[in-house]
Amino acid sequence: MGSVSLIPGGKTRSFKTDTLLLDALLDMGLHIQTACGGKGICGKCSVRAEGALSEPDENEKNLNVEKNGFRLACRSRILGDVSLYIEENETSVLNKALPSFNPDDTYAAAIDIGTTSIVVALVNLASKTSAELATVMNPQRRYGHDVISRISSAADMDISDTMSNLVQDAVLHTMSAALKDLGIPFGHIKRITFSGNTTMLYLLFGLDVSPLGMYPYRADHTDFADSEIAEKPALTGSLKIKRVFPDATISALPVLSGFLGGDLTGGLAVCHVKGFTKNAFFIDLGTNGELFLTDGRGRIFAASCAMGPALEGMNISCGMTADDGAITHVWVESSELRYSMMGNGSPRGISGTAVVDLLAIFLETGIIRRSGTFSRDLENRRLPSPARCEYTSASKKIRLWGDIGVTQKDIRNVQLAKGASLAASRLLLGQAGSSSEDIERVFIAGALGRNLSMDNFKRLEFIPDFPNAEYHYLGNSSLMAAQEACLDETFITRAMELRDRAQEVNLSALPEFNKEFINALDFK
């Protein structure tokens, strides 16, 4: 066993030896940023630490944080007693620049439980305005970074319970800290609406996730309207949130199946509310991509595809989320590469939008071929400065700024993502009997930020070209829908009706899936 003590606050808690310092801090209710997802490149989780911690690894040494007694929480493991110098009250969870909230008004909370992060938004029921309060890491991440590994871990009932508690604690901690900061009494929260993928909602409500991870990925429990939850004491019984907010009705967006959750039903409902009920194509880009299309008669076809976390920057060697230190956009100007980034100083990594830009530039300048392979003669070619190729026997890399670069493997991971979404889109069009010319509106939701260059996104062909369509970037459709549901009591019922009309197509079971997928890996 070991322990973590916070100085000067004095809070102490014991942990098992070998616990990641980051997990310990999340458990203690601290808000720690991890833009690179624990790769040890962004340096955002550095804390001043003393005591028995594992030796710094290469990444920590490269970042040079340790010289002043700082350590990366995402790379250090607890070996014994550890003291950390952290001002607890400095770690306010609130986003900066919030609108002012009148403490006398009544409110609702819209909470999007993502596999990676949890976003909490506060909705003013009087003024009908809403604002994102905070984004915190999903503390379940120690049980795996994707839903499949969480489902595997949940086979152990104790871990399943722990995951349910962890996510509820994270939500409660974030909400209570935020409400206290804003001076809003807990009793003024009248509604709490959750959204998330099916696995996240199942874990939140303490349902058995095992059928979700097994072909045909069936979800027996698909409705989470407040009446539904009230009728099933098993669901609310486990819900600590209900005990802290007894005046709030609790509900969640419906899901369609194991891999079609709140991103899809939320996107479906939002598009319909906006009046786009025909010839529309929607895709939520995430580790699990969710897509639907509506044909000319308004029929709805839905499907999911496994994209992996490339666009969230997670399986990209220098990838990170769009956060301080991240390059978010890259372009060529007088044969030089230029970038814009978040925050100041030297860039630490690249976000998904910049990955899209870079690959499009690599294709245009012939650095990579259509097959995604680095061109053969790069050593002898003039590349847009400061790009230079670094070939070692083990790997090939285009180095850009400082340590930041793109490896052949990074490109392969983007190809796996785009191959999956492109193949899924084409197959879904085929199953619906629609053609890409029929589509009038394309909605893109999900992990990528608003910095997404639509031209570069189209260049990489994540989805087919829709020649007659207007493209829209929606953002986080799941959170957006939860916010709508806070304001409009009929929203969840409508989402359920639309969900019932949607026909799910299990693409990976189609005989042509593999061929279509392999064909979709190349760039055009």
Added chain:
Amino acid sequence: MKDAILDVQKAIIDLNIDDIRQLVQTCLDEGIEPLAIFEDGISKGLEMVGEQFEDGTYFLADLVMAGEVVKEAMPLLMEKLDRESSAKKGKVILATVNGDIHEIGKNIVGMLLSVNGYEVIDLGVDVPPEKILEEVKRSGSRLVGLSVLLSTMVGSIKEVVDTLTEAGLKDKVKIAIGGACTSEKLKKEMGADAYGETAIQAVKIFDELQASL
């Protein structure tokens, strides 16, 4: 090594489907032994394709293409190889386990095994353990390859092992596992006999399992 064999090897590495047939024919015309053409030309070429796959130079589509190139060349050699090599290699049963339907890796393994002289019985995806047992009994095959991608379904490997054990066949049959979520550690936990990290290793693994029977 003769230039003509090196040309065959190069054609495999370069995924040159147009010229492979002619290059193999040239070898035969020069009187090179079919077995040498296969081992030093085709097998060696495939091995190098595998190396390029591992360092990221080649990708999934390239592996599929390499298989096509080899398939193009094989008819010229097959007949003569059959006559020469005393016996063909054994039968291998391949399946993606119960609860999982991912099969790209399994198909590539199947292709590599069959061009290397194995008779491949592919049971497809989402295959229940009973079906594997039935096929072992029916075909007399003593080699089984199980593919699993979803980490949620690794338990299905154990089910196959248990089913074979209950039928008293476990000692007679060797099981190799592969797929994104598998590992040497998982092999031990599940009681399988071999683990392959990439499809390219499959031939070597089954050769060794065959020899150990």
